[in-house]
Amino acid sequence: MKTPLLSYTVILLVLFFRSGHCRALDSSTPSRTRPDPQAAPQQSLSPFWIRDGEEYLMLPGKDSKDSAGVSPARWQMVLSDPTFPKHILRDPVGDLEQVSSRYQAERGGMLDRGKRLDDPPISLDLTFHLLREVLEMARAEQMEQQAHTNRKIMELIG
């Protein structure tokens, strides 16, 4: 009884580690083949992606140019961006693709409801300099309208 149970446990463990789940975030390119020992250090140091809300942040690995004392740059790509490396989602396991499709469906549902609670507030990136220019244009328009009103009054008074 114990021997079959032990055998089944060993088989399950072997299958689990061979599936490559734990390597999903370590490599930007999926590989079903056994990794080349010479290439292993490069793979473990290659960039990886982290999901942050709706965005995926690509953090460069240790072998990137930024590792020479400079803080690593961060790239942001939205899931729906056409240049988003879709191959990242084609993990050998296939779960990430399902998660992605579920995410897209959920996002569509949220849009339908008109509420996106986890979104940052809608804002406009405008400098004070540009804001003042637009404000001065609005003020000029207001003065022009006031002048028009004054002309109307003077015409009516005669």
Next chain:
Amino acid sequence: MSPGFKVPLHIVLLPMVILQGQGRYIEKNEIIEDTLGLLNSELKRELSEGYVYSRSLKCIDMLSVDGRFTFSANRPELHCATFFIGSPDEIISLEYNNVNIDCQGGDFLKVFDGWILKGEKFPSAIDHPLPTSERYIDFCDNNNIRTIIRSSQNVAMLFFRIHMPGNGFSLTIKKLINPFPCNVISQTPDGRFTMVIPHQKRNCSFSIIYPTEIMISELTLGHFNDLQLPIKSCGGATDFVQLLGGNRLDPSRMYPVADICYSFSGPAQIKIGCDNTVVRIVSSGKYINRLTFEYRQLGQHELDKQNENGVEDFCYAAD
């Protein structure tokens, strides 16, 4: 008629002539009355009902006049906003007249109660009566359809996104009087303003998006009959005035330049060489607080000078 009789007769006749109303001819000038009547009716027809200012909106625009405004997309417009600003004693009333957008297709039309730049809001979250989520009024929200929206202060914004060319909207803007303005963004870099907070537990900010010199002419903190004087230290005061400076829109993220804890009259001035200058009154609601001040934009030569107030000029080096 004897000469001796003429004079008394004239004296008797003179009041009779006066009492006929001839003397009141100037008072009751029919021509003037007609002109005034004509002016009133013409003004009412021409200036209010008959004439409505209108123009088309640009993707990024600012409005400080009443009227009817239309936006029609010639191409997909995904990041557009319109700023609204009125006089300090006005609030903005926005009414949708005609909206043709595709909410299901990702279009939106959202009014924000205040201004928001780079995620920073005016009034700040702590000074506004509504939470941030309720300050956005979404046209596409079926649960909260509102065609007339009023701001809480003299500024508001409209964010919109339209994918399909030909879609768009039109709206009417009116300004309504606000008798006790609290949070204000000044339309001009120079001016004078009196802020009164009558027994209201609220904090009010007056923002000038220019480097300015503030000249306070009068400050009344608390009622003059109230024997409960403010605590001597501003740290414990319930009512005081803050002068803030910074390169941000949100007053809660700006640097405190000075705190004023006591009532006084007489000019007190300070120069703040930052992109944004804010005069803020903190009120407990126990008193009637009143602040009168003038402000003027600093010239470039003043910005280049070293600080004169003994206050760290953290914003002077902006240029």
